[in-house]
Amino acid sequence: MIFAALPPAEVEGAILAHSRVVAGQAWKKGRLLSAADAALLAAERREPVFVARLEADDVPEDEVARRLAAAICGPGAVATAAFTGRANLYAEGPGLFCVDAGRIAAINAVDEAITVATLAPDEMVEARQMLATVKVMPFAVPRPLVERALAAAGNGRAVAVDPFRPLTAALIVSRDGTTKESVIDKTMAAMKARLAAVGGTIADCLVVEHRPEAIAAAIRAAAPADLLLIAGAHAVIDRADHIPAALVAAGGEVLRFGMPVDPGNLLLLGALRGRPVIGVPGCARNLKLNGFDFVLRRLAAGVPVDGAALAGMGVGGLLKETAIRARSGDCPTPPPPRAPRLGALVLAAGRSSRMAEANKLTLDLGGKPLLLHAVDAALAAGLDPVVVVTGHDADKVAPLLAGRPVTMRHNPDYAEGLSSSLRTGVSALGAEIDGAFVMLGDMPRVTAEHLARLAAAFAPDEGRAIAVPTVGGRWGNPLLWARRFFPAMAALDGDRGARLLAAANPDWTVEVAMADDGVLIDLDTRADYAAARGGGDLSA
Numbered sequence: 289m290i291f292a293a294l295p296p297a298e299v300e301g302a303i304l305a306h307s308r309v310v311a312g313q314a315w316k317k318g319r320l321l322s323a324a325d326a327a328l329l330a331a332e333r334r335e336p337v338f339v340a341r342l343e344a345d346d347v348p349e350d351e352v353a354r355r356l357a358a359a360i361c362g363p364g365a366v367a368t369a370a371f372t373g374r375a376n377l378y379a380e381g382p383g384l385f386c387v388d389a390g391r392i393a394a395i396n397a398v399d400e401a402i403t404v405a406t407l408a409p410d411e412m413v414e415a416r417q418m419l420a421t422v423k424v425m426p427f428a429v430p431r432p433l434v435e436r437a438l439a440a441a442g443n444g445r446a447v448a449v450d451p452f453r454p455l456t457a458a459l460i461v462s463r464d465g466t467t468k469e470s471v472i473d474k475t476m477a478a479m480k481a482r483l484a485a486v487g488g489t490i491a492d493c494l495v496v497e498h499r500p501e502a503i504a505a506a507i508r509a510a511a512p513a514d515l516l517l518i519a520g521a522h523a524v525i526d527r528a529d530h531i532p533a534a535l536v537a538a539g540g541e542v543l544r545f546g547m548p549v550d551p552g553n554l555l556l557l558g559a560l561r562g563r564p565v566i567g568v569p570g571c572a573r574n575l576k577l578n579g580f581d582f583v584l585r586r587l588a589a590g591v592p593v594d595g596a597a598l599a600g601m602g603v604g605g606l607l608k609e610t611a612i613r614a615r616s617g618d619c620p621t622p623p624p625p626r627a628p629r630l631g632a633l634v635l636a637a638g639r640s641s642r643m644a645e646a647n648k649l650t651l652d653l654g655g656k657p658l659l660l661h662a663v664d665a666a667l668a669a670g671l672d673p674v675v676v677v678t679g680h681d682a683d684k685v686a687p688l689l690a691g692r693p694v695t696m697r698h699n700p701d702y703a704e705g706l707s708s709s710l711r712t713g714v715s716a717l718g719a720e721i722d723g724a725f726v727m728l729g730d731m732p733r734v735t736a737e738h739l740a741r742l743a744a745a746f747a748p749d750e751g752r753a754i755a756v757p758t759v760g761g762r763w764g765n766p767l768l769w770a771r772r773f774f775p776a777m778a779a780l781d782g783d784r785g786a787r788l789l790a791a792a793n794p795d796w797t798v799e800v801a802m803a804d805d806g807v808l809i810d811l812d813t814r815a816d817y818a819a820a821r822g823g824g825d826l827s828a
Contacts, residue, residue, distance in 0.1 A: 289346050289428045293336035296329035302339035303427050314794045318372055318427065320801060322761050346428035349373030352402065355434070356395070357422045359441035360404065362386070364449030365419055368627070369737075371744035371800070373424035378416055378627045382487065383451040384589035385411045385419060392447075394440035399433045401425050406447060408604060412486070412585050413449060418625040420447045450589035455488035458510035460518045462498035462530075467521050475519050475573050482572070482581065486588035488514075498522060503534035507560065515587060516560060519568040523554045531567045532556055540565055544595035548602030552579020557598060564593065577607050628722035630743060630768070632666040633713035634659070634694075636729040637679025637702035642812045647681045649729050650688065653820060657688045658811065661732035667692065668736035669743070671725065675716045677709045705783025714778045723748070724774075726786055727766040732820060733806030734766065742768045745800045752798040754790045757807040763787070763799075764807030770796075 291305065304319040311328050319325070321339065329337055342348065350370040357367040357375035365377045379385075387406050395404050406420040413419065459479050461472055472495060480490050492511035496502040498521040510516060520531050524545065532542045540560035545567075547555050556567025564587060572580040582601055586593050636659050640648040649659040656664075659676075666674045674694045678685050679702025686696060699712040710726070717724055723746055725739060742755040746768050753770035756763050767790060769777065777786045790797050811817050 289343060289426060289430075290341045291338070292341070293338050295335050296326050296337055299329065299337050299339050300326045302341050305338040305340055305427075314797075316798065319799070324761060340427045342428045345431045347431050347434045348428050349424040349426065350375075352424045352429050352434050352437075353422045356402065356404070356437055356441060357420075359438050359443055360391070360395075360420070360422075360446035362445035362448030364451055365447050369740040369744035370422075371741065373427070375422045375744070376418055376627070377420040377422075377447050378418055379413045379449045381415045381449070381451055383413060383449040384585050384591060385409065385413050386445070386448045386450055387420075388442075388446045391440060391442055395437050398437045398440055399429070401429045401433065402437045410582065410585065412581075414624070414626070416627040416629070418627070419449070450591060452487040452588045453590055455483065455486060455515060455588045456491040456513040457483055457488060457515040457517050458492040458513040459490050459494070460503065460506045460510060460516070461493070461495045462503055462518070462520045463495060464498045464521045467498075471573070478573050478575055479517060479519065479568070481575060482584060486585060488588055498530060500530045500533045500537060503531060504537040507534060507538035507540070507565075514563060516563060516565045517568055518556075518565065519572070520570075523570045524556050524567050525554070532558070535560065535565055535567075544598050547579045547583075547598040547605075549579030549582060549605035550608060551576070552582070552605075552607075555579050555583065555598075557583070557593065557595065579605065579607075628743075628746060628748075629720055630671050630723050630725065630746075631717055631721045632669075632671040632674045632725040632727055632739075632766075633710070633717075634662050634666060634674060634676045634727045634729055635706065635709045635713070636685055637677050637682075637699045637709045637712075638706075638729075639680040639702075643814060643817070647684060648811055648817065650681070650684055651817060653732055653817075658732055658817075659685065659688055659729045660692075662727050662729050662734060663689065663692060663694060665734055665736050665739060666725065666727060667694075669739040671739070673716070673718075673721075675713050676729075677713045679703075679709065704781075706785045707780035707782055710780060710786060711778045714774050717774065721771060723753075723768055723770045725766045725768050726777075728810055730811045731765060731807070731809065732811065733804075733809050735806060738802060738807055739766075739768075741802065742766075742800055745798050746770070748772065748796075751796060753796040754793060754798070756790055756797055756799050757802050758799045759802050759805045759808050762808060763790075764802070764805075765810070766807075 299321045300323050302321050307317045308315055353370035353373050353375040361367045364380050366380055368376050385407050387409050392404050403423045461475050491513045494506045496506045518531050524531050527545050535558045540558050542558045544557045551571035552569050554569045558565035571578045583593055636649055651658050676694050677697050677699050679699040682698055697712050697716045699709045701708040745755045748770040755768040
């Protein structure tokens with residue numbers, strides 16, 4: 289890659305290296321400069337212009353990030369489209385995060401241009417939580433370096449999530465003459481909450497005296513379950529103490545007493561007829577993170593736990609709050625990064641006034657009604673909800689959607705123009721939605737891949753709250769809007785769409801270049817429809 293300062297006359301086809309304002313517009317770094325851009329720079333006498341030019345053996349940053357994210361993405365993880373050299377991996381569902389630290393280190397050792405950052409191993413993750421990010425530093429990377437990084441990544445499970453399975457546990461709580469009922473209740477509640485957090489349940493609970501023979505009898509009597517938990521009135525302090533002695537007397541074995549995690553040191557790990565037995569440390573009576581959580585999460589994810597596994601938990605096992613944090617006061621922990629929840633508004637209320645008496649949305653194109661191309665693209669992209677706003681000919685349009693998981697909203701005021709359909713659609717989006725695409729029902733060449741690329745660029749916390757597709761510098765559709773703009777969209781009037789809002793908010797807008805012109809093509813006339821029927825993969 290060549291990085292240089294060039295006069296405006298020589299920048300066409302180069303990549304803008306630094307963000308700048310040109311002709312009142314905010315141009316972001318990474319913009320592919322067109323002939324029109326070069327002319328604007330020349331008119332403003334902007335010299336020099338710092339740009340990058342790719343050489344023959346260079347691989348563009350987004351392609352590098354996409355290929356590497358795909359290479360490290362294992363079961364339970366999903367990789368997003370790449371944007372500005374970054375591709376993120378997210379959890380498909382709740383579970384235990386798994387990472388091959390050696391492979392990640394090998395990728396990061398290839399060259400400073402290529403980086404991968406992940407969560408720590410064995411973290412409990414939620415659905416849509418970010419697991420890892422691939423970031424390519426320059427605009428392009430020489431192909432030999434890319435191939436070396438891919439070789440280091442291997443193919444498969446470098447980043448994965450082991451999903452939690454429905455784990456059942458039998459719980460034995462022991463008491464002595466000084467044990468308060470509130471302590472027993474607190475212990476049961478804490479165990480129930482911990483099991484629920486990993487998708488499990490308490491199948492049986494027995495309260496017995498804190499004597500080896502009573503605990504042994506309870507072990508024999510406990511209902512069958514995947515896991516046996518024993519919470520003693522007193523902490524285990526030796527392998528000959530009450531709980532380990534009771535386990536051995538009941539026919540079980542002690543695998544390890546003690547673990548290098550604090551709090552949680554005094555955990556006992558055993559086995560009885562092929563199922564794990566845990567002597568629960570006293571610190572697990574409250575819900576603060578401790579060594580018992582490390583063990584429970586692994587078991588819930590189906591990951592075997594033995595003495596060697598416990599011994600390996602020491603690095604990262606110091607969980608106590610530091611004195612510095614204690615002096616600083618209680619600081620709330622920010623929520624973990626997650627994939628935004630995105631929906632779609634498909635506008636299908638118009639009168640098709642230029643289609644000569646036909647409702648264009650009902651016309652056949654490629655074997656299905658025109659409207660369904662937009663709807664199916666939204667569903668294929670995983671958007672939820674997909675809200676279809678009907679109006680004119682609703683009795684003809686609505687039946688087309690039968691069998692598809694969409695939300696329909698009728699706009700009785702469709703004659704007032706596009707703004708009324710926006711109001712109707714926005715009102716159907718729930719509070720959990722972070723952003724929504726505004727899609728037109730007559731744009732059949734918009735695909736799930738277009739939507740994924742826009743979603744990859746969407747980052748409201750980083751100032752990218754409106755994602756606009758472009759082809760050769762021209763704005764297309766659909767636009768992706770952050771929730772913060774929903775009230776302004778609902779307040780529009782007349783036959784105006786929301787694009788004016790994007791133009792009025794350049795600091796929040798990011799332009800996303802597309803590889804084809806599908807985001808520019810809508811079918812307004814019979815001639816448009818005839819051209820679509822006769823071309824490409826949309827022919828009937």
